[in-house]
Amino acid sequence: DGGITQSPKYLFRKEGQNVTLSCEQNLNHDAMYWYRQDPGQGLRLIYYSQIVNDFQKGDIAEGYSVSREKKESFPLTVTSAQKNPTAFYLCASSLTRTGNYGYTFGSGTRLTVV
Amino acid sequence: GENVEQHPSTLSVQEGDSAVIKCTYSDSASNYFPWYKQELGKRPQLIIDIRSNVGEKKDQRIAVTLNKTAKHFSLHITETQPEDSAVYFCAASKGIWGNNRLAFGKGNQVVVIP
Numbered sequence: 001d002g003g004i005t006q007s008p009k010y011l012f013r014k015e016g017q018n019v020t021l022s023c024e025q026n027l028n029h030d031a032m033y034w035y036r037q038d039p040g041q042g043l044r045l046i047y048y049s050q051i052v053n054d055f056q057k058g059d060i061a062e063g064y065s066v067s068r069e070k071k072e073s074f075p076l077t078v079t080s081a082q083k084n085p086t087a088f089y090l091c092a093s094s095l096t097r098t099g100n101y102g103y104t105f106g107s108g109t110r111l112t113v114v
Numbered sequence: 115g116e117n118v119e120q121h122p123s124t125l126s127v128q129e130g131d132s133a134v135i136k137c138t139y140s141d142s143a144s145n146y147f148p149w150y151k152q153e154l155g156k157r158p159q160l161i162i163d164i165r166s167n168v169g170e171k172k173d174q175r176i177a178v179t180l181n182k183t184a185k186h187f188s189l190h191i192t193e194t195q196p197e198d199s200a201v202y203f204c205a206a207s208k209g210i211w212g213n214n215r216l217a218f219g220k221g222n223q224v225v226v227i228p
Binding site for chain 1: 115146148150156157158159160163203207209211214215216217218219220221
Protein backbone atom coordinates (compact mmCIF):
# COMPACT_ATOMS: atom_id res chain seq x y z
CA ASP A 1 0.00 0.00 0.00
CA GLY A 2 2.55 2.54 -1.19
CA GLY A 3 5.21 1.34 1.26
CA ILE A 4 4.18 3.63 4.13
CA THR A 5 1.50 2.51 6.55
CA GLN A 6 -0.37 4.56 9.10
CA SER A 7 -2.55 3.10 11.80
CA PRO A 8 -5.20 3.30 12.96
CA LYS A 9 -7.26 4.88 10.20
CA TYR A 10 -9.69 6.37 12.72
CA LEU A 11 -8.95 7.21 16.35
CA PHE A 12 -11.10 8.64 19.08
CA ARG A 13 -9.57 10.31 22.13
CA LYS A 14 -11.13 11.44 25.35
CA GLU A 15 -10.22 14.77 26.84
CA GLY A 16 -6.96 14.55 28.82
CA GLN A 17 -5.70 11.37 27.17
CA ASN A 18 -2.49 10.86 25.25
CA VAL A 19 -2.71 8.86 22.05
CA THR A 20 -0.03 7.53 19.72
CA LEU A 21 -0.32 7.37 15.95
CA SER A 22 1.77 4.78 14.16
CA CYS A 23 3.78 5.32 10.97
CA GLU A 24 5.87 2.55 9.40
CA GLN A 25 7.70 2.56 6.05
CA ASN A 26 9.51 -0.17 4.16
CA LEU A 27 10.90 2.10 1.44
CA ASN A 28 14.34 2.47 3.06
CA HIS A 29 13.73 6.21 3.18
CA ASP A 30 15.96 8.26 5.44
CA ALA A 31 13.63 11.12 6.30
CA MET A 32 10.16 10.99 7.82
CA TYR A 33 7.63 13.72 8.52
CA TRP A 34 4.35 14.35 10.32
CA TYR A 35 1.83 16.84 8.96
CA ARG A 36 -1.53 17.93 10.24
CA GLN A 37 -4.31 18.73 7.76
CA ASP A 38 -7.27 20.90 8.67
CA PRO A 39 -9.93 22.13 6.21
CA GLY A 40 -8.69 25.22 4.38
CA GLN A 41 -5.32 25.13 6.17
CA GLY A 42 -3.28 22.95 3.89
CA LEU A 43 -0.61 20.74 5.41
CA ARG A 44 1.28 22.02 8.43
CA LEU A 45 4.50 20.41 9.61
CA ILE A 46 4.52 19.03 13.16
CA TYR A 47 7.86 17.19 13.42
CA TYR A 48 10.41 15.72 11.05
CA SER A 49 13.38 13.41 11.24
CA GLN A 50 16.26 13.23 8.79
CA ILE A 51 18.03 10.26 10.40
CA VAL A 52 17.54 7.74 13.17
CA ASN A 53 17.69 9.10 16.73
CA ASP A 54 17.33 12.67 15.53
CA PHE A 55 14.26 14.84 14.96
CA GLN A 56 13.33 18.52 14.77
CA LYS A 57 10.26 20.57 15.55
CA GLY A 58 8.18 21.82 12.71
CA ASP A 59 5.85 24.80 12.67
CA ILE A 60 3.21 23.47 15.09
CA ALA A 61 5.06 21.10 17.47
CA GLU A 62 3.42 22.22 20.70
CA GLY A 63 1.42 19.41 22.31
CA TYR A 64 3.06 16.69 20.22
CA SER A 65 6.04 14.38 20.69
CA VAL A 66 7.87 11.90 18.46
CA SER A 67 10.63 9.33 18.53
CA ARG A 68 12.83 7.80 15.82
CA GLU A 69 14.43 4.71 17.30
CA LYS A 70 14.28 2.78 14.04
CA LYS A 71 14.66 3.91 10.45
CA GLU A 72 11.32 2.35 9.56
CA SER A 73 9.21 3.87 12.32
CA PHE A 74 8.23 7.40 13.35
CA PRO A 75 5.35 7.37 15.86
CA LEU A 76 3.57 10.58 16.84
CA THR A 77 2.08 11.08 20.30
CA VAL A 78 -0.67 13.63 20.68
CA THR A 79 -0.55 14.72 24.30
CA SER A 80 -3.21 16.25 26.50
CA ALA A 81 -1.38 19.57 26.08
CA GLN A 82 -2.61 19.77 22.47
CA LYS A 83 -5.73 21.89 22.85
CA ASN A 84 -7.31 21.23 19.48
CA PRO A 85 -6.18 17.78 18.34
CA THR A 86 -9.12 16.89 16.10
CA ALA A 87 -7.62 16.72 12.61
CA PHE A 88 -6.36 14.49 9.83
CA TYR A 89 -2.73 13.44 10.41
CA LEU A 90 -0.46 12.50 7.54
CA CYS A 91 2.91 10.80 7.77
CA ALA A 92 5.38 11.00 4.89
CA SER A 93 8.86 9.83 4.01
CA SER A 94 11.51 10.77 1.47
CA LEU A 95 14.76 9.23 0.27
CA THR A 96 16.59 12.53 -0.09
CA ARG A 97 20.22 11.38 -0.15
CA THR A 98 20.05 10.31 -3.81
CA GLY A 99 18.59 13.63 -4.87
CA ASN A 100 15.02 12.33 -4.83
CA TYR A 101 13.17 14.83 -2.68
CA GLY A 102 9.59 13.81 -3.35
CA TYR A 103 7.47 12.67 -0.43
CA THR A 104 5.50 9.46 -0.22
CA PHE A 105 2.48 9.88 2.05
CA GLY A 106 0.65 7.38 4.18
CA SER A 107 -3.12 7.10 3.99
CA GLY A 108 -3.59 9.16 7.16
CA THR A 109 -5.18 8.89 10.58
CA ARG A 110 -8.30 10.85 11.44
CA LEU A 111 -8.25 11.78 15.12
CA THR A 112 -11.40 12.95 16.87
CA VAL A 113 -11.70 14.16 20.45
CA VAL A 114 -14.88 12.98 22.10
CA GLY B 115 10.65 30.09 7.41
CA GLU B 116 9.31 29.50 3.94
CA ASN B 117 5.81 30.81 3.17
CA VAL B 118 3.93 29.38 0.17
CA GLU B 119 0.71 30.88 -1.12
CA GLN B 120 -1.67 29.48 -3.74
CA HIS B 121 -4.15 31.26 -6.00
CA PRO B 122 -7.01 30.90 -6.68
CA SER B 123 -8.40 28.80 -3.82
CA THR B 124 -11.11 27.29 -6.03
CA LEU B 125 -11.14 26.82 -9.78
CA SER B 126 -13.94 25.48 -11.94
CA VAL B 127 -13.27 24.57 -15.56
CA GLN B 128 -15.22 22.97 -18.36
CA GLU B 129 -14.05 19.54 -19.40
CA GLY B 130 -11.47 19.89 -22.15
CA ASP B 131 -10.36 23.37 -21.12
CA SER B 132 -7.06 24.21 -19.43
CA ALA B 133 -6.52 24.93 -15.74
CA VAL B 134 -3.70 26.99 -14.26
CA ILE B 135 -2.81 27.26 -10.58
CA LYS B 136 -0.18 29.70 -9.41
CA CYS B 137 1.96 29.60 -6.28
CA THR B 138 4.33 32.14 -4.79
CA TYR B 139 7.08 31.47 -2.28
CA SER B 140 9.10 33.71 -0.02
CA ASP B 141 12.51 32.05 0.52
CA SER B 142 14.92 32.68 -2.35
CA ALA B 143 17.00 29.70 -1.13
CA SER B 144 14.22 27.24 -2.04
CA ASN B 145 15.26 24.95 -4.86
CA TYR B 146 12.67 22.20 -5.09
CA PHE B 147 9.02 22.73 -6.05
CA PRO B 148 6.62 19.76 -6.16
CA TRP B 149 2.91 19.57 -6.84
CA TYR B 150 0.63 17.09 -5.07
CA LYS B 151 -2.88 15.94 -5.98
CA GLN B 152 -5.28 14.84 -3.25
CA GLU B 153 -8.56 13.21 -4.19
CA LEU B 154 -11.35 13.19 -1.64
CA GLY B 155 -10.53 10.90 1.28
CA LYS B 156 -7.17 9.86 -0.16
CA ARG B 157 -3.52 10.62 0.48
CA PRO B 158 -1.67 13.38 -1.42
CA GLN B 159 0.27 12.03 -4.38
CA LEU B 160 3.19 13.64 -6.16
CA ILE B 161 2.23 14.47 -9.75
CA ILE B 162 5.14 16.60 -10.94
CA ASP B 163 8.10 18.49 -9.52
CA ILE B 164 10.76 20.91 -10.70
CA ARG B 165 14.20 21.98 -9.56
CA SER B 166 15.40 25.57 -9.65
CA ASN B 167 17.82 24.96 -12.51
CA VAL B 168 14.91 24.16 -14.85
CA GLY B 169 12.32 26.64 -16.10
CA GLU B 170 9.67 24.21 -17.32
CA LYS B 171 8.84 20.52 -17.09
CA LYS B 172 6.08 18.56 -18.82
CA ASP B 173 4.51 15.17 -18.26
CA GLN B 174 1.71 14.37 -20.69
CA ARG B 175 -1.17 16.76 -19.86
CA ILE B 176 0.49 18.48 -16.93
CA ALA B 177 3.34 20.96 -16.85
CA VAL B 178 5.03 23.13 -14.27
CA THR B 179 6.77 26.45 -14.93
CA LEU B 180 9.11 28.26 -12.57
CA ASN B 181 10.11 31.90 -12.42
CA LYS B 182 12.86 32.20 -9.80
CA THR B 183 13.23 35.94 -10.21
CA ALA B 184 9.59 36.55 -9.39
CA LYS B 185 9.47 33.61 -6.94
CA HIS B 186 6.45 31.95 -8.43
CA PHE B 187 5.65 28.64 -10.08
CA SER B 188 2.54 27.38 -11.80
CA LEU B 189 0.79 24.11 -12.58
CA HIS B 190 -0.81 23.80 -16.00
CA ILE B 191 -3.33 21.07 -16.79
CA THR B 192 -4.45 20.81 -20.41
CA GLU B 193 -7.49 18.99 -21.83
CA THR B 194 -8.97 18.61 -18.37
CA GLN B 195 -10.97 15.50 -17.55
CA PRO B 196 -13.39 14.73 -14.69
CA GLU B 197 -10.71 12.65 -12.95
CA ASP B 198 -8.61 15.81 -12.64
CA SER B 199 -11.10 17.07 -10.03
CA ALA B 200 -9.16 17.17 -6.75
CA VAL B 201 -7.30 19.43 -4.37
CA TYR B 202 -3.87 20.42 -5.63
CA PHE B 203 -1.09 21.49 -3.25
CA CYS B 204 2.10 23.24 -4.20
CA ALA B 205 5.15 23.13 -1.95
CA ALA B 206 8.71 24.37 -1.69
CA SER B 207 11.88 23.26 0.07
CA LYS B 208 15.62 23.81 -0.08
CA GLY B 209 15.84 20.35 -1.56
CA ILE B 210 19.18 19.38 -0.09
CA TRP B 211 20.35 16.48 2.00
CA GLY B 212 19.61 17.35 5.62
CA ASN B 213 17.03 19.99 4.78
CA ASN B 214 14.10 18.81 2.71
CA ARG B 215 11.21 19.95 4.85
CA LEU B 216 8.40 20.98 2.53
CA ALA B 217 6.29 24.06 3.16
CA PHE B 218 2.86 23.57 1.57
CA GLY B 219 0.33 26.02 0.23
CA LYS B 220 -3.24 25.81 1.50
CA GLY B 221 -4.46 23.93 -1.53
CA ASN B 222 -6.59 24.64 -4.56
CA GLN B 223 -9.88 22.88 -5.24
CA VAL B 224 -10.19 22.14 -8.96
CA VAL B 225 -13.61 21.14 -10.25
CA VAL B 226 -13.91 19.87 -13.81
CA ILE B 227 -17.45 20.26 -15.12
CA PRO B 228 -18.44 17.53 -17.59
